[in-house]
Amino acid sequence: MRPVTVVSGTAVPLDRSDVDTDQIIPSDWLKRVERTGFGAGLFAEWRDDRSFVLNREEYAGASILVAGPNFGTGSSREHAVWALLDYGFEAVVSPRFGDIFANNCTKQGLVPVRVDPEVGRALLDALAADPSLEVTIDVERGTIEAPAAGIAGTFPLDEFTRTRLVHGWDDIGLTLRHEDSITAYEATRPAWRPSASA
């Protein structure tokens, strides 16, 4: 995973609540066996509408997506994260994320920025008013700022996830350092637990 310390740039306001992962990437796109090329499917059904915010020229080139509460609910499809990254987003901002989606984000280096509802609302309004507004997200400090609009907030990340994001560490490599502990645990498991073969 690519390290991510600071995300800075313009942002798209997606002023909707309960944007589930079926909306982020419809199931038609899930038949692919590759990990790349999902950007074209991002919000596929909404993008047919020319007035949809992602189609508006003034928001082209944004690296941050700001959404309403309950973003990324529903299906566990990591394709949603791949689609957002492939499209060019490096961070997503919402007052509340689906648990699995937020987890998937941190495995791929897409920063899930969980802000206070007031900060989220202020950002959506400020971005609607000024598409060129610069937003800066600092992963190490856990801050989000849009100085030109007078917006400043913080977001939570557990220390382990923060460190992983900042260094771009891969989870599997970290776990395999504890292979001895896994082997030791396996030796203690009840023999009657089910096995696929038996």
Added chain:
Amino acid sequence: MAKSKMTLVDKVWESHLVRSAEGEPDLLFIDLHLVHEVTSPQAFEGLRMAGRGVRRPDLTVATADHNVPTVDVDKPIADPVSKKQLEVLAANCEEFGIVCYPMGHANQGIVHVIGPELGLSQPGMTIVCGDSHTSTHGALGALAFGIGTSEVEHVLATQTLPQIRPATMAVTVDGELPPGVTAKDVALAIIGRIGTGGGMGHVVEYRGTAITSLSMEGRMTLCNMSIEGGARAGMVAPDDATFAYLEGRPHAPKGKAWEQALDEWRALPTDEGATFDKEVVLEAAGLLPHVTWGTNPGQVVAIDGSVPDPDSFAEPAEREAAARALAYMGLTAGTAIRDIQVDTVFIGSCTNSRIEDLRAAAAVAEGNHVVAGVRALVVPGSHRVKAQAESEGLDEVFRAAGFEWREPGCSMCLAMNPDKLTPGERCASTSNRNFEGRQGRGGRTHLVSPAVAAATAVLGRFGLPTEVAR
């Protein structure tokens, strides 16, 4: 740190700790990893690129479910992309030595139907799958949750997962469920109460007399929908009903091992006096069958109700979401739910495709007929469910009543196979998600129980089995 009074989830968590260190997530051992074709190809590819193997193929089971057609299964799959995904699953399982139940196999079916029915899902286990409805297996008293593809790869490589300990939430439903009120209605009522985000960050334990009187399959329906209320996992403490359900299933312990297992399972229920981070209480007595009207499962009312006025919501975000949902659903505020006519009825999915679901629907269908102009599909959850239903003659009941009797799979729940809604088509569905486009682009989904779905097929509009003439 182990507490003196522990909840069910605490106990499962503690007994699966491979490693626990300050400032890091706990490392949990995973007892069962279920795999399907949609969320696994990139994980297997990741293993190959890193030169890694599958640590415990013996604790890994794969099946084909999301893409499989439900008709003409003896013919090649028409959609080349679906076909390839199924071939890739088979090839990956072959390469890494994983048991796989492909299309047509006697054990094949929706991954969350086959786990319990094969006896693979047992109390006190940790179970994961690259699928959010893995919460289903919590019905047996397992800690079961959905994961993304990166985590699928992690479990394949290490048989463990680093996890931050979730908060706990008790949802207690006491009293006796009124006749005709099913586990699906309880699930929808809970989500209507707590909202789609209410369970986020929590593992739910369902408690109370209305829960313990549910059948095992009813508990599966309830736990299945936990994710729709935001909770990654839902659990019911194992009891005699759980043990009776498991005994004799292909992968259940036998002989002396069964006795050992029972000893452990009986110690799993939440200790008297243990506390939860959040508690929600519902009364069973007043509940009615529920129908969703919007585009998320929290947008739901009792069948006696009507489509709400967006202006009736206090929160601006909810008001706006309701207005957008009504526009998408083609509904007008104030319309009685019973006055809404449907084009299609879908009975199936990991929520409601088990034998009891099919029996409930067949009981309504028997001696009646699907109304002209409505298409109605019955898609059993697995080959075993299909065989059982056919041995009881349910297939004949459905066919005689004008329902289509299909082959097992996820089918119209998420429209990855040819079973889809067309734009504007309205469907009464026993599945779990009424999201925009979920059942096909532009499709309009209303979530209901199997009995209400069958009655709706006969009536052509939402209604109860009691409204169907004999």
